[in-house]
Amino acid sequence: MLRRRTVAGFSRVTWLVQAGLLLAWPVAAQVRTGDVSSSLNGTVALGYTADYGNMTPSEHGWTLGGAANYSGSFYTPSFLSFDVSLYLNQSRANSNYQSISDASGVNATANIFSGSRFPGSVSYSKAFNKEGNYAVPGLSNYVTHGNSDAFGVSWSENLPNEPSLSAGFQFGSSKYSVYGTNDQGKNRFRSVNLHSGYDFADFDMGAYYSAGDGHSLIPQIVAGSAETETESGSTAYGFNVSHRLPMQGSISGNINRSTWDSNYLGFNTSGSIDIFNTVASVHPTEKLSLSASVDYSDNLSGQLIESVIATGGVVSGLNSNTTSNSLDLQGIASYAALPNLQTSAYVERRTQSFEGEDYGDTSYGGSAAYSHALFDGNFNAALNVTANNSDQSGEDTLGFSTTENYSNVIRGWHVNGSFGYAQNVQTLLITYMNSFYNFSGNVARRWGQFSVSAGANTSRTALTQQAGTTSSGEGYNASFGYGTWITATGSYSKSSGQALATGAGLVPVPIPSPTLPSDLVSLYGGTGYSFGLSSIPVTHLVMSASYSRSNSNTSIGSVASTNQDNEFNALIQYQVRKFNFTSGFSRLDQGFSQSGTQPEILSSFYIGVSRWFNFF
Numbered sequence: 001m002l003r004r005r006t007v008a009g010f011s012r013v014t015w016l017v018q019a020g021l022l023l024a025w026p027v028a029a030q031v032r033t034g035d036v037s038s039s040l041n042g043t044v045a046l047g048y049t050a051d052y053g054n055m056t057p058s059e060h061g062w063t064l065g066g067a068a069n070y071s072g073s074f075y076t077p078s079f080l081s082f083d084v085s086l087y088l089n090q091s092r093a094n095s096n097y098q099s100i101s102d103a104s105g106v107n108a109t110a111n112i113f114s115g116s117r118f119p120g121s122v123s124y125s126k127a128f129n130k131e132g133n134y135a136v137p138g139l140s141n142y143v144t145h146g147n148s149d150a151f152g153v154s155w156s157e158n159l160p161n162e163p164s165l166s167a168g169f170q171f172g173s174s175k176y177s178v179y180g181t182n183d184q185g186k187n188r189f190r191s192v193n194l195h196s197g198y199d200f201a202d203f204d205m206g207a208y209y210s211a212g213d214g215h216s217l218i219p220q221i222v223a224g225s226a227e228t229e230t231e232s233g234s235t236a237y238g239f240n241v242s243h244r245l246p247m248q249g250s251i252s253g254n255i256n257r258s259t260w261d262s263n264y265l266g267f268n269t270s271g272s273i274d275i276f277n278t279v280a281s282v283h284p285t286e287k288l289s290l291s292a293s294v295d296y297s298d299n300l301s302g303q304l305i306e307s308v309i310a311t312g313g314v315v316s317g318l319n320s321n322t323t324s325n326s327l328d329l330q331g332i333a334s335y336a337a338l339p340n341l342q343t344s345a346y347v348e349r350r351t352q353s354f355e356g357e358d359y360g361d362t363s364y365g366g367s368a369a370y371s372h373a374l375f376d377g378n379f380n381a382a383l384n385v386t387a388n389n390s391d392q393s394g395e396d397t398l399g400f401s402t403t404e405n406y407s408n409v410i411r412g413w414h415v416n417g418s419f420g421y422a423q424n425v426q427t428l429l430i431t432y433m434n435s436f437y438n439f440s441g442n443v444a445r446r447w448g449q450f451s452v453s454a455g456a457n458t459s460r461t462a463l464t465q466q467a468g469t470t471s472s473g474e475g476y477n478a479s480f481g482y483g484t485w486i487t488a489t490g491s492y493s494k495s496s497g498q499a500l501a502t503g504a505g506l507v508p509v510p511i512p513s514p515t516l517p518s519d520l521v522s523l524y525g526g527t528g529y530s531f532g533l534s535s536i537p538v539t540h541l542v543m544s545a546s547y548s549r550s551n552s553n554t555s556i557g558s559v560a561s562t563n564q565d566n567e568f569n570a571l572i573q574y575q576v577r578k579f580n581f582t583s584g585f586s587r588l589d590q591g592f593s594q595s596g597t598q599p600e601i602l603s604s605f606y607i608g609v610s611r612w613f614n615f616f
Contacts, residue, residue: 102129146174171191217229385399
């Protein structure tokens, strides 16, 4: 629901009187009191606003808003510095162009002992009725509004010839609702991290510890038949060491252990993962380098689960209690045949135990990377070819990948293009191969004050052996302008694929979908386009307008929804010295067929004046 936020105890008459006094307030000088040096500046705005919609009562009246920034230091900035920003009723499309709801809040930071070997910092932020987004890959995001806060503190110790130490702690939360539904969503997180480093007898050593937990309420519109709550927590700690070797070489090793605990609809999964890896490299000659590496994990299933939890997703039905592990041995020889040609050859042995089966794969391959001037432009390309032999099936497969990039200026046109293609590229799991292609290109040209540009991109990815696992997207954009008189932009996008529903939006599936239970995967697809116009016909006068529309479909399990989002914003602003005269209009039309309610339409109009002050 669209709401204007007012300050308790102030009547509209009081607002008008105080605003008039503030608008006439003269500029003051900086202030220093004792050891405190500080400055205060900001903007005070007074205007008339009208809000109306099909699901909220119409409201109109005078609104007082503004923003202030108070910053300074105690003793010296290297001892203590601070910055506090306050804003009131300052986040509307009619005043800031890209938001339809009022917002008020504070952002504050303080840096302590920044000039010493024990620096620290503290930060805090809180926002009320702010506008946000629920992400949809490749398409316009759903518009939300709600409250949020966050707090963080960090400290470091950096003494010479002693182990270094850094520590940090953060927590925050947000609660929001999606326009066009009765759905609520929320997120909460806490985290702590420690890190230490030490150099002893030419050994560089480090250790770390981190822990965190989170809670999410996923809106019904993307969760399925009901709002879904998830809980998750994780810890990680490890040690690393490195040392120099002869022939300009080095060797390094890492030992890491991580644990997780996740709860989804009463289903709990927990476990731990131990990972060890080491790599050694030498450079016998200027052109030749040799390297070898070993990577081992005692819980391959756990790695898959952690990759999902890291995105904010949830896991059920994937068993982490069965024995699983992976071992990867690799050797690489690289040779710089020419200054602009780098070649390499490698051999790799991978073994995995997963879901009661043992797998093995031996790969041989080579790669080449080349860059050179071409037709007065820059061209670079890379090619990688791999032969794979599977222990389980005895089959041989050939995989390769390639990328090309080219940029040039041709008859005044700035041209850029890139292309990538891969077939039978190994994923984390030996049992699955991935294939994809992508392309992007753009051109731009300027004739005096006139300019024009256009661009396009497309991508597609899929598991070769699994039908129905394709994700794809394409987009087009164009713009033209004539000096400051007019700038016009337009774009079109199309996207489809599989995603995980999280508290912050839909995110692409991070692991092969045959491994992830289908009841956790959302399908999405849709199209969107937008247009924009802006102009500065005279100095200090800005006029702009934009329109965007998207239509999408989402489904999880047997629950499907057809969704729409239409947004229009317009702004006219004129500056006279420290005064800004602003008028704007915004409209949002957003709806979901699965919500059971009609699309919500919200409109807001504003006209007012603001003045910037440098109080001291």
